[in-house]
Amino acid sequence: MNAEMxxxxxxxxxxxxxxxxLATTVRGKRLAFLDTAAxxxxxxxxxxxxxxxxxxxxxxxxxxxxxxxxxxxxxxEGARERVRRFLNAASIKEIVxxxxxxxxxxxxxxxxxRRLGPGDEVLITWMEHHANIVPWQMLCERTGxxxxxxxxxxxxxxxxxxxxxxxxxxxxxxxxxQVSNALGTVxxxxxxxxxxxxxxxxxxxxxxxxVAHERVDVRALGCDFYxxxxxxxxxxxxxxxxxxxxxVLRDMPPWQGGGDMILTVSFAKTTYNELxxxxxAGTPHISGAVGLAAAIDYLEALGIERxxxxxxxxxxxxxxxxxxxSGLRIIGEAKEKTGVISFTLEGVHPHDLGTILDDExxxxxxxxxxxxxxxxxxxxxxxxxxxxxxxxxDTDIDQLLRALGRAREVFG
Amino acid sequence: xxxKDLYRDVILDxxxxxxxxxxxxxxxxxxxxxxxxxxxxxxxxxxxxxDRLTDIRFEGKGCAISTASASLMxxxxxxxxxxxITRLRELVHQTLTxxxxxxxxxxxxxxxxxxxxxxxxxARVKCASLCWHTLGAALEHHAQRHADHGPAxxxxx
Numbered sequence: 055m056n057a058e059m060x061x062x063x064x065x066x067x068x069x070x071x072x073x074x075x076l077a078t079t080v081r082g083k084r085l086a087f088l089d090t091a092a093x094x095x096x097x098x099x100x101x102x103x104x105x106x107x108x109x110x111x112x113x114x115x116x117x118x119x120x121x122x123x124x125x126x127x128x129x130x131e132g133a134r135e136r137v138r139r140f141l142n143a144a145s146i147k148e149i150v151x152x153x154x155x156x157x158x159x160x161x162x163x164x165x166x167x168r169r170l171g172p173g174d175e176v177l178i179t180w181m182e183h184h185a186n187i188v189p190w191q192m193l194c195e196r197t198g199x200x201x202x203x204x205x206x207x208x209x210x211x212x213x214x215x216x217x218x219x220x221x222x223x224x225x226x227x228x229x230x231x232q233v234s235n236a237l238g239t240v241x242x243x244x245x246x247x248x249x250x251x252x253x254x255x256x257x258x259x260x261x262x263x264x265v266a267h268e269r270v271d272v273r274a275l276g277c278d279f280y281x282x283x284x285x286x287x288x289x290x291x292x293x294x295x296x297x298x299x300x301x302v303l304r305d306m307p308p309w310q311g312g313g314d315m316i317l318t319v320s321f322a323k324t325t326y327n328e329l330x331x332x333x334x335a336g337t338p339h340i341s342g343a344v345g346l347a348a349a350i351d352y353l354e355a356l357g358i359e360r361x362x363x364x365x366x367x368x369x370x371x372x373x374x375x376x377x378x379x380s381g382l383r384i385i386g387e388a389k390e391k392t393g394v395i396s397f398t399l400e401g402v403h404p405h406d407l408g409t410i411l412d413d414e415x416x417x418x419x420x421x422x423x424x425x426x427x428x429x430x431x432x433x434x435x436x437x438x439x440x441x442x443x444x445x446x447x448d449t450d451i452d453q454l455l456r457a458l459g460r461a462r463e464v465f466g
Numbered sequence: 467x468x469x470k471d472l473y474r475d476v477i478l479d480x481x482x483x484x485x486x487x488x489x490x491x492x493x494x495x496x497x498x499x500x501x502x503x504x505x506x507x508x509x510x511x512x513x514x515x516x517d518r519l520t521d522i523r524f525e526g527k528g529c530a531i532s533t534a535s536a537s538l539m540x541x542x543x544x545x546x547x548x549x550x551i552t553r554l555r556e557l558v559h560q561t562l563t564x565x566x567x568x569x570x571x572x573x574x575x576x577x578x579x580x581x582x583x584x585x586x587x588x589a590r591v592k593c594a595s596l597c598w599h600t601l602g603a604a605l606e607h608h609a610q611r612h613a614d615h616g617p618a619x620x621x622x623x
Contacts, residue, residue: 403529405504406473409587413469421504435505435527464473465530 064364066447069356072097073445083415086453091235091263091394091441092419094288096349103348104290104341114337116314126340133343134330137295140350141280142271147300147329151338154294155262156185158281159229161296161333162258163189165309166279167227172198175224177255179217179241180206180431181234184424186260190229199226206431210237210386218249225255229279233263236425236439237386238369238394240264247277256302262286266443267365267392269358272297284342288444289349293342296333303329310335353444361444365393368442372451379458385437393442396423399458402465404436410464411438414457416450471583472590473530476538481530486540488523495608499526499600501592506532510600514608517547524597531590535581536597542578548605554578555598562591 070076073095078085087095113123115130134146143149152158170176176190180203194201202225204217221228228250233240243259250257258279261270265282272280279302284293298306308315308326312335317325326332353361372395376382381400399407408420419439422429429436440454493511500507508526512519522544524536539558543551558578561571564585571579584594 405506405529405590405593406531409472409590410469426505429505435507464469465478 064360066364066445070445070447072099072352074098074101076445080415080417081413083413084449084453086414086416086450086457088440088442088446088450088454089417089419090266090443090446091238091286091439093285093291094266094443095445096288096290096345097352099352100289100345100348104345107341107344112340115340116331129344130338130340133347136347136350140270140354141295141297142273143297144273145300148297148303150296150298150303150330150333151343152281152294152296152333153292153339154283154285155260155281156189156294158279158294158296159185159258159260160189161309162279162281162298163193165306165333166256166302167193167197168307170194170197170199170226173224174199174226175202175222176200177202177204177217177220177225177228177230177250179204179212179230180427181210181212181237181239181241181425182229182231182427183235183260183262184426185262186229186231186258187427200224203427204230206239206428209388210234210239210428210432211388212239212241212246214242214245217246221249221253221255223253225250225253227256227258229258229260231260231263233267233392233394234386234425234428235263235394236423236428236437237388237396238263238391238441239386239388240390240392243275243277247275251276263392263394266353267358267362278302284346284349287346287349288353289346290339290342293339293346300329303333306333308332308335312336314338356444364444365442365446368446368448368451369393369395371448372440372442372454375451375455379455381462382458385432385434393446394439395441396437396439398434398437399461402461404434404438406465407438407458407461410461411454411457414453414460416454416457418454472587474580474583476577476580477530477534477583480534480537484524484533484537486523486537486544487525489525490521490523495604495611497600497604497607499596499603501528501532501596504529504593506593506596508532508536508597508600510536510597510604512601512604512608517549519543519546519548519551522601528596529590529593531581531584531593532596535594538578538580539597539601542576543601551601551605555602558598559595561585562594 075095111125113126115127134149137149138146202220205213247257256278259277261282266287280297285291315327315332315335317327383398385396404420421436490511494514496511498509506528510524513521522540561582571582581594
């Protein structure tokens, strides 16, 4: 018997029932939440896990000998182990909790980045989120290193040849996104990682837009740093992850000083804690980690591959429907995309569009999506962006299409 | 709350056909305004005679609210003295930020009252106020320059 036959069909109505917020209304209209790329909604399993933790297990971690502190520590460290399994990392020593993708990247820039000097180069792509541009600009300013940017083409795909041509023995790090947040483009990360390694460069992969949509195996990927945020993965905000191999982390100096990251402190000398705690100064976001673990459980129970297939079907349908809307221009038409559609509507500025769609209960992101170079490349001040998650359904798309009709009516 | 109250005919008209669009060259003072969050940008160029704003133009890219607001503003302030402009700025600010209030905008606002619908859309207030902040910056810039160089009867710029 075929294993697939035993799997029930993806039931989006049941998935939607797991997300309480989807039952709310906006301005009296059904909520069509199409801004999952900015932040995903939380399923009841996550909300309840956080609630349970707060009600019965909270104390500070790694500190008390009393039972409650031990429960909190177990919950927090259990979450770290859950993330390790999710990423297929070799050890929990490789899982550093941060405030989010942005902080993970800043950690690498400020700690690992200290070794850079004049003449060294950091290579990024034109498609990066500001979080994967600005920390490197700041690092280059401090160290005299040079930031290089690999171009994209009119479809919103990376120019892989140009990326390769920009690599040289001077390249110390290639930092790039797995999926573009503004365009939805899936980057050819396999080829990029290999090309970077061939010149001896380290690689940092920004997985913020990827982790919720495809299975990530850091050992199979072979990158050197992997970063993502909990809240794009149906978990709480304020928590992110930095993964790197133990040998890499061991070779990095601490970046923030404080409690939990030390072994002993005296005014003469402080010794630092072991991995990963050396990079986690201060009381961490314990309930956030508990929520993230619950979110990973939830997503894996749904099946990331099944969620991916669902989102791809929606992407195909929505792309076809939007192309048929007169005056609508899709920004970013890469062959391989996640469930993200950036677009403009002729004669209607994206911010006006955002307001009109909101009036119809449709939540989309409008603006530059923290990717101003992408906007500049396509010569638009901003776009509207509809993005999908495990709970997005056909009704959401239909509601978006109707709301676009309304925008046409208002602006004539 | 109704979309028609935000996108009134006056707003749509000024968005489609902005008045005083372009750049004064030469001008007595100018300022750039931009809204980093949404990418709205505008440049104001002004001519002044003593205390009176004799001409003003704006150019830039923005949403309907920011374009219409700038267009309406240029019409409203042209020919006015600084005290009257300051008074208008305050009235506009009060009207835009009167979230949840059902009071009618003051009659003094004239056509600018069309912007009152913005108050029910807090996320859009900054679109409507950008041009007014920019005008304030341009006038302040002008005043500072005069303070630095004494009364400018002749401009060498």
